[in-house]
Amino acid sequence: MAVLVGNLYKEKVHLKDAGFNIFYMGVNVGATIAPLAATLLGYLFNDYRISFWAAAVGMVIALLTFNMGKSKIMSADVKQSRKTEKEIVHI
Numbered sequence: 001m002a003v004l005v006g007n008l009y010k011e012k013v014h015l016k017d018a019g020f021n022i023f024y025m026g027v028n029v030g031a032t033i034a035p036l037a038a039t040l041l042g043y044l045f046n047d048y049r050i051s052f053w054a055a056a057v058g059m060v061i062a063l064l065t066f067n068m069g070k071s072k073i074m075s076a077d078v079k080q081s082r083k084t085e086k087e088i089v090h091i
Contacts, residue, residue, distance in 0.1 A: 007076035034058075 005023045009016035038051035 004073055004076045008073065010076075 002020075002023065005019050006016065009019050034055070038048075038055065041051045041054055042048040
């Protein structure tokens with residue numbers, strides 16, 4: 001993901017730092033809130049299985065969000081954009 005973020009700002013170098021800040025803040029905020037939410041759910045429902053289900057739902061939502069925005073970041077995938085003639089012939 002970090003490589004994709006860096007490749008998104010290849011032409012706009014002055015925005016690259018801001019892009020990484022947003023990316024890392026999202027990761028850190030999620031890593032901070034997730035255990036707190038899991039503990040709260042386990043405490044409220046007196047069953048920590050609810051916490052695991054909440055984590056699973058969150059991961060599915062994240063996967064769906066990523067797939068919906070995939071077309072916007074495909075240009076940043078260096079491997080995808082550097083197909084050689086040999087690879088194109090075999091496809």
